[in-house]
Amino acid sequence: MSAAIDKRRLFAMIAKETRQILRDPATGLIAFFLPILLLFLFGYALNLDSTHTSIGIALEDESAAAQSLAGAYQNSRYFDVHMARTVQPLRDMMISDEIRGIVVIPQDFGKGYARGNPPRVQIITDGTMPNTANFTRSYAEGVLQTWLANEAADRGTSLEPPISLSLRFWYNPSLQSRMFLVPGAIAIVMTMIGTLLTSLIIAREWERGTMEAMMATPMHMAEFLASKIVPYFLLALVSMVLCTLLAVFVFGVPLRGSIWGLLAISAAYLMPALGQGLFISAATKNQFVASQVALLTGFLPTFLLSGFLFEISSMPTWIQAITYMVPARYFVPSLQSVFLAGDIWALIIPNIGILLLFGAGFFALCIRVTKRSLD
Amino acid sequence: MTGDAHHRDAVARVSGLSKNFDGAEKPALSDVSLEILTGRVTGLVGPDGAGKTTLIRILAGLMKADGGEVEVLGGKPGRDLADIGYMPQRFGLYEDLSVEQNLQLYAEMRALPREDHDETFARLLKFTDLDRFRERLAGNLSGGMKQKLGLACALVKTPRLLLLDEPGVGVDPISRRELWAMVQDLLGDGSETGQMGVLWSTAYLDEAEKCDTVYLLSEGELLFEGDPARLTGSVDDRVVRLTGFEPRRRQVLTRMLDRSDVLDGTIQGRSVRLLLQDKDALKGESGFDVTPATPRFEDGFIERLGGGPKGTSALAERYRRIEPGSGPAIEAQGLTKRFGDFTAAHDVSFSVPYGSIFGLLGPNGAGKSTTFKMLCGLLTPTDGSGAVAGHDLRTSGGEARAALGYMAQKFSLYGELSVQQNLNFFAGAYGLKGSDARAAVERVTDIFELGDRLRTDAGTLPLGFKQRLALAAAVLHEPPVLFLDEPTSGVDPVTRREFWMHINGLVEKGVAVLVTTHFMEEAEYCDEITLIYRSEQIAGGTPDELKAEAAQMADLDDPTMEDTFIAMIEASDASRQESEAA
Numbered sequence: 003m004s005a006a007i008d009k010r011r012l013f014a015m016i017a018k019e020t021r022q023i024l025r026d027p028a029t030g031l032i033a034f035f036l037p038i039l040l041l042f043l044f045g046y047a048l049n050l051d052s053t054h055t056s057i058g059i060a061l062e063d064e065s066a067a068a069q070s071l072a073g074a075y076q077n078s079r080y081f082d083v084h085m086a087r088t089v090q091p092l093r094d095m096m097i098s099d100e101i102r103g104i105v106v107i108p109q110d111f112g113k114g115y116a117r118g119n120p121p122r123v124q125i126i127t128d129g130t131m132p133n134t135a136n137f138t139r140s141y142a143e144g145v146l147q148t149w150l151a152n153e154a155a156d157r158g159t160s161l162e163p164p165i166s167l168s169l170r171f172w173y174n175p176s177l178q179s180r181m182f183l184v185p186g187a188i189a190i191v192m193t194m195i196g197t198l199l200t201s202l203i204i205a206r207e208w209e210r211g212t213m214e215a216m217m218a219t220p221m222h223m224a225e226f227l228a229s230k231i232v233p234y235f236l237l238a239l240v241s242m243v244l245c246t247l248l249a250v251f252v253f254g255v256p257l258r259g260s261i262w263g264l265l266a267i268s269a270a271y272l273m274p275a276l277g278q279g280l281f282i283s284a285a286t287k288n289q290f291v292a293s294q295v296a297l298l299t300g301f302l303p304t305f306l307l308s309g310f311l312f313e314i315s316s317m318p319t320w321i322q323a324i325t326y327m328v329p330a331r332y333f334v335p336s337l338q339s340v341f342l343a344g345d346i347w348a349l350i351i352p353n354i355g356i357l358l359l360f361g362a363g364f365f366a367l368c369i370r371v372t373k374r375s376l377d
Numbered sequence: 378m379t380g381d382a383h384h385r386d387a388v389a390r391v392s393g394l395s396k397n398f399d400g401a402e403k404p405a406l407s408d409v410s411l412e413i414l415t416g417r418v419t420g421l422v423g424p425d426g427a428g429k430t431t432l433i434r435i436l437a438g439l440m441k442a443d444g445g446e447v448e449v450l451g452g453k454p455g456r457d458l459a460d461i462g463y464m465p466q467r468f469g470l471y472e473d474l475s476v477e478q479n480l481q482l483y484a485e486m487r488a489l490p491r492e493d494h495d496e497t498f499a500r501l502l503k504f505t506d507l508d509r510f511r512e513r514l515a516g517n518l519s520g521g522m523k524q525k526l527g528l529a530c531a532l533v534k535t536p537r538l539l540l541l542d543e544p545g546v547g548v549d550p551i552s553r554r555e556l557w558a559m560v561q562d563l564l565g566d567g568s569e570t571g572q573m574g575v576l577w578s579t580a581y582l583d584e585a586e587k588c589d590t591v592y593l594l595s596e597g598e599l600l601f602e603g604d605p606a607r608l609t610g611s612v613d614d615r616v617v618r619l620t621g622f623e624p625r626r627r628q629v630l631t632r633m634l635d636r637s638d639v640l641d642g643t644i645q646g647r648s649v650r651l652l653l654q655d656k657d658a659l660k661g662e663s664g665f666d667v668t669p670a671t672p673r674f675e676d677g678f679i680e681r682l683g684g685g686p687k688g689t690s691a692l693a694e695r696y697r698r699i700e701p702g703s704g705p706a707i708e709a710q711g712l713t714k715r716f717g718d719f720t721a722a723h724d725v726s727f728s729v730p731y732g733s734i735f736g737l738l739g740p741n742g743a744g745k746s747t748t749f750k751m752l753c754g755l756l757t758p759t760d761g762s763g764a765v766a767g768h769d770l771r772t773s774g775g776e777a778r779a780a781l782g783y784m785a786q787k788f789s790l791y792g793e794l795s796v797q798q799n800l801n802f803f804a805g806a807y808g809l810k811g812s813d814a815r816a817a818v819e820r821v822t823d824i825f826e827l828g829d830r831l832r833t834d835a836g837t838l839p840l841g842f843k844q845r846l847a848l849a850a851a852v853l854h855e856p857p858v859l860f861l862d863e864p865t866s867g868v869d870p871v872t873r874r875e876f877w878m879h880i881n882g883l884v885e886k887g888v889a890v891l892v893t894t895h896f897m898e899e900a901e902y903c904d905e906i907t908l909i910y911r912s913e914q915i916a917g918g919t920p921d922e923l924k925a926e927a928a929q930m931a932d933l934d935d936p937t938m939e940d941t942f943i944a945m946i947e948a949s950d951a952s953r954q955e956s957e958a959a
């Protein structure tokens with residue numbers, strides 16, 4: 003075996019791998035069809051916004067003011083309102099999950115309001131679904147604030163609270179979850195290609211007996227690994243570009259950063275993703291086991307622990323600690339900021355550094371387990 | 378022969394080689410020495426599990442020896458890989474690349490100069506007769522064509538050492554002969570390929586006879602080395618053929634094998650072939666005629682292994698007597714199976730009486746497995762009908778399946794279950810319950826001497842025991858009909874003898890046996906054979922009738938079963954080409 007990497011052999015192996023990729027319908031499916039499917043799923047079907055949440059209003063007071071406030075809730079585009087005279091029936095509805103919250107407008111609401119006291123309204127939410135409870139509460143408060151402001155305007159006076167709180171949601175002013183889900187979906191797609199697809203390819207060579215034949219040629223093991231990395235790296239970048247085009251032109255996600263920032267962070271993420279896939283493949287030598295391991299250690303953590311769906315800061319401390327081991331954790335926020343905020347190099351560069359370190363670790367493991375031996 | 382060996386160079390030399398695998402009962406190789414000389418075929422012969430593949434992998438630098446010296450091309454193994462051509466058992470082809478792309482890949486890997494590519498590919502493709510299939514994906518080639526492409530890839534840069542690991546396995550006899558002829562051609566021409574050293578490993582003992590030098594391995598140990606004729610010569614005048622006897626040939630064989638002066642015996646058509654302890658052993662006995670027979674490599678091998686098993690089958694002695702029903706045991710009437718446009722089996726008809734063996738012969742993909750699966754009830758025939766033990770497959774498939782025992786040499790046992798668990802499972806699968814199941818398992822455990830190994834995982838058993846266990850599982854419910862799918866390919870001859878000793882005994886008890894095989898010795902045991910080729914039955918009859926037919930057709934003198942098989946297939950090809958031309 004010659005010590006140096008031979009360019010001819012390397013190119014021949016890359017050409018072979020590329021031909022296999024082009025010929026395998028499964029690759030096309032995962033690299034091109036799946037991204038489209040995922041983007042549409044996250045772009046349309048999965049929605050974390052609170053349009054049309056069902057709530058109940060217990061209208062215990064019959065004053066004009068109370069009626070008007072109830073009307074404001076009914077007209078809100080965020081709520082489907084069930085009216086009741088008391089809390090009791092609404093409580094049953096909340097238990098049976100028909101509504102997510104209750105706004106109680108108490109008996110003396112009109113009287114107190116007429117006297118100029120601050121309005122007394124009770125908002126009850128379902129604590130078993132904290133996420134929903136939170137935004138139900140804030141939207142319900144929002145409606146109340148808007149109603150008060152309108153009332154004040156009608157009376158020709160402006161409501162002037164001692165401190166005025168004006169909320170601005172930067173980077174995603176309309177608070178559409180699609181805006182951060184779509185960039186996150188790109189991370190999922192790149193994990194699928196980087197880890198899941200590559201986890202199969204060395205195992206496949208073992209299963210089909212071609213590994214043995216290749217090891218009996220002068221091939222260098224580094225050439226072998228490189229021939230697996232290069233084509234899949236390019237495939238994943240092509241798929242990423244496809245996703246970006248879809249995100250920008252179909253889903254209207256802004257790309258505020260540069261394409262260079264996007265490429266830099268994506269390329270950096272592919273190092274641990276490919277490294278992990280190849281490591282799994284080389285270590286298991288079995289396609290079925292490899293795909294299971296790749297799903298459990300690559301796909302699921304990216305999905306659950308990267309901050310893509312669930313905010314890391316609201317996780318229990320020990321799970322937060324685990325997220326530091328998930329490469330996607332460094333990728334998803336960078337990706338979201340490149341799309342929604344811009345090239346924030348102060349965020350991107352450290353993340354790229356960490357991703358490259360992860361990649362180097364996985365490749366070192368790969369070289370350890372891919373021995374040129376059948377023993 | 379030994380004289381000119383001095384003028385040849387050794388391209389590989391091994392001495393005192395040993396290799397152990399974790400968890401294995403015996404070493405894979407122990408104290409093996411061997412030399413591969415240029416310009417000749419060195420045979421590495423032995424049954425499955427003998428250590429052939431391990432030895433080849435050590436030579437190719439893919440495994441490390443535990444002890445002993447290994448020298449390949451004058452250095453350590455694994456150094457001059459560009460000069461070694463290696464064809465692993467599964468040929469090492471990329472099935473999703475075309476024929477030409479596979480060649481290209483190996484040419485680049487072995488650093489064949491680019492300017493030589495076209496000429497080399499053209500030469501190899503012509504040589505392997507694959508020129509027409511340049512663009513075809515390797516995965517869409519037949520077994521024989523894959524094997525040739527595998528050889529072409531190993532030869533793409535003329536190696537100094539060519540390692541072929543069981544190139545004939547799973548390939549029909551015609552392809553095997555063609556490949557052999559190709560390797561002979563390479564060594565025969567005066568060019569640089571003539572200076573190659575070739576190591577050819579095989580489980581087929583008839584291939585051993587054709588090698589220049591043979592190393593015979595069995596369970597990791599070297600049993601013989603040298604000119605195969607020397608081994609064959611050691612049994613020269615002790616191999617005889619018995620003919621002209623009255624009782625059934627299986628009874629004669631059993632009686633003969635039970636004698637202490639008979640080392641081994643097989644059935645060959647109407648006659649019985651014996652290996653005697655002493656050439657005069659049968660002198661003066663009457664009731665049969667004794668004529669000398671051609672000794673084979675296998676006879677020498679059996680003798681080295683201490684002779685074959687005795688003739689009486691403990692299994693058969695304790696088997697119930699099968700009362701023949703009114704009809705035949707197995708019947709196929711115009712069985713046809715189509716998959717879309719493709720006809721896998723066309724109008725196959727035969728019937729097998731109780732107490733006889735029927736063989737389905739044919740190359741890979743000819744349609745014998747399809748026919749077999751239809752009769753097992755695993756495939757529904759497109760047309761025609763079949764019955765097993767009087768149960769029509771279409772109307773009472775369940776009863777038909779319950780009446781048969783099925784055994785395939787490969788895949789039929791659960792490797793992760795212990796011997797006991799396998800037997801319990803199959804007892805349940807064949808519908809035995811409670812005390813019946815226990816009694817059946819105990820009975821076969823006793824007969825096949827599996828008692829010491831009941832707790833062993835089936836997957837780690839030595840091959841001979843796997844073979845016994847597979848047969849034990851198939852006969853737990855004492856079925857009147859047995860289906861055997863290539864039951865003994867790759868096993869050592871003693872284990873094979875033992876297997877057929879049981880089968881012969883069962884047949885005498887009235888069991889009907891259907892066997893598919895492309896292993897010619899198994900065909901000799903059959904009472905009747907049908908030859909399936911390209912989905913059609915092209916010939917049928919007793920082994921002797923078929924041989925006589927082939928002798929006339931191809932003008933052969935005393936053809937073997939393999940000669941017969943090849944002659945008939947070639948004749949079928951010729952007549953098809955004629956009719957296509959017309």
